[in-house]
Amino acid sequence: MTEHHEHDEERTFAALAPVRGRGFAQTWWGQAWLKALEDAALDSEQVKAGRRLARAGAVGGVSVRPGRVTAVVQDRDGTAHRADVLLQELSEDHWDRFLDMAVERAGHIAALLDREMPPHLVEDAATAGVELLPGLGDLEAECDCGAWDHCGHTAALCYQVARLLDQDPFLLLLMRGRGERKLLDELQVRSIAPAAAEQGAPDAVQDGLDAAEAYMAGDILPPLPDPPQLPAEPGLPPSLDTEVPPAPGVDPVALGFLAARTAREAHRMLAEALSPGHEQQALDDELTLHQDAVRLAAGDPEPGVAVRLARGSERDREGLALAVRAWRYGGVAGLAVLDEEWHVPAESLARARAALHAAWDEDERPRLRSTYNRWTVVDGTAQLRLGRDGRWWPYRRERGRWAPAGPAAQDPATALASVGADA
Template sequence: MNDRYETDDAYEDQGSPAAREPERTFAALPPAIGRGFATSWWGQAWLKALEDTALDGEQLKTGRRLAREGRVGAVSARPGRITAVVQDRDSTAYRSDVLLQQLSDEKWDRFLDMAVDRAGHIAALLDREMPPHLVEDAAAAGVDLLPEIGDLEPECTCEAWDHCPHTGALCYQVARLLDQDPFVLFLIRGRDERRLLDELQARSTARAVRGAPASPSPAAQEGPGAGVGALEAFAARDILPPLPATPALPCEPGQAPTLDTEAGPAPGIDPAALELLVADTAVRAYRMLTEALTPGHELQPLQGELTVYQDAVRLAADALPQPRIAARIAEGAGRQRADLDAAVRAWQYGGPAALTVLDEEWEPDPESLARARTQLAEAWEEGERPRLRAGRSRWTVAGADIQLRYGPDGRWWPYRKERGRWMPVGPADNDPAGALAGALPEA
């Protein structure tokens, strides 16, 4: 039992008028400066029920501040009710209660039968966890464990008829308690930890004595060899044999199989093209796995999804396929082969951003246009700047087949006309003079 709180769950003769309900009293928590009130998903579900129920959001904001400042006293939890004394900022104290309907005996029977059927549920509860599938299985049995909108009913000596700052502060404080121990929720619903575990043990023992097999899990019902769901296995991790160590990252992508066999391919199948796709998939999978295992990967921004055309260009740039397959890639992307060649070169210089500059002539807004003109004016010493003809986002050197393209990202891309077509000839540069130097033919 956690030593942060005291427990009074002694049972007297349940048939006597003096029978007492189980109750747990939690010492006042310190201020919650610089932290949230709920980190577990079930604690957040508790707060969502509160925030969806309250009619006055400002009252809840005040309550959140009171809880954050440590103005909620010891919290008592018992079936159907939580109670605490909450102080306003002027030190006026109010007794606040929040009521949550207890589960009926019939619903508890259904919940206990369901939990006994799933060893992973019991293991998770013993580990002070409430996995989503436990709540989902309970709901399927007609038992709603977590409160929903309207379920948290307020009572306060300030005599507010809706959730006031004091009942709000109490609920925010209880969310912190739920984070650490989901048995608090079971107590409010009508069963304290000791009774709940005793009843689970009694049912498990009775089932074992009868020799009745536990009801199969949904995964087992799928047929032989279906196994156990990952969430259930993880919840029961402490009672399962240890898993083997995670294998080391391979030193290179897997090799694609060769499809050059004696038997001819089926109609419409191009073995060489299929081999290229398999090899590309292996390289991409290896790259994704390497990035996922790199420290700090979770802090990196998500990459945008490529369009069909962009992915076709990426494939051609990465694989450098033979001309026949390159022509098929261009056809699949709805482009001419020459268009694909130019796009591949752009991709090699700068990926999707370079491809956008190749294909789209955008109209800079006045601010972007002014910034571009300032950069052009400051890029060369007096008298050294070439004469440029401006056209939207493109500046062409007068008398030469050389061009600067100003991208939406504020960078400059060098282009040169080759066989009557403007082609990218280098990566982007923040300095237009530097970009232009990359477009000049070598002496």
């Protein structure tokens, strides 16, 4: 569990579970961190003791700040000690060099955003005079147990930090003095200036940028432009009426219908995306092929296209007509009520019966026979169906089939009344 503090200047991590059957560092940069500890420690037995403590889960929550990591480590007898490991922060000059280097190679930051630290990033930083990973003697120890070098407590903390670095190499940059958010903000500022200069010189030759690097570097690019204006109407697809015969298997009528429906759906989705508060709304589930076939059929296709859509929805033509009616009344929810029979849980069933009884006076209440989520009027042509969202859907008997008769209602009496007096 990670907690981000104000300005991203400190990150805290809950105690990690004990380690069994594997090493502490799985990445090369995590192993480099441990090598700096193991090569510099004067007492290898203390390093071994720290490894045993870390493996047993004796290291508490870890706090990572510029120049320092801190945790409480418990001895085997339960005695708690505060342990700190210090790493020198980079100077402003070193950060300038690192940022200039990173702006030139967007792939470096893209890798960090993917929680990776490729060797060429560290090598390019070193070429610029910036040492990111600690070397011999760079990890200094402080512990309230009184040890003047790395003790078992600070060694245990180092082993735990190696596990955290495996998950997020940005922690190393935080120890060196820059939090993730601040670092990305500074990179964004630096990336805007060269882009503006290039726009002012249209004749200049620009080097290419790998598309994957550009995509992964999205968080450090300039802000997006303002949203587009919503067109008054959906666009018109190009005419398919040409002198060239269609290729085998291509139905121009069906293709034209799909293109027109796609334009209408894109216009609807854009209108929703531009509406206030859209970013707070949950995403709709993706339609199944059967549901999408019904949605398309609701667009009044040509008869030949309707036949194909009926096959796509796995219904006969009359069944597709009923599905289209259900879709027009309630979309995915309306279609689900048409198709599904489900056992109403006892608690929900009790609430449904109470709602039915409360909707009419006793002498006016229709006689209903219940089967699963469906209540049918005895000796009548009306039916109520309970949706999983608690709404009531009216149905009417037509030519031997139950057909949707209107939109859903919260009140069963309202839903039944919409079917008609012959209920």
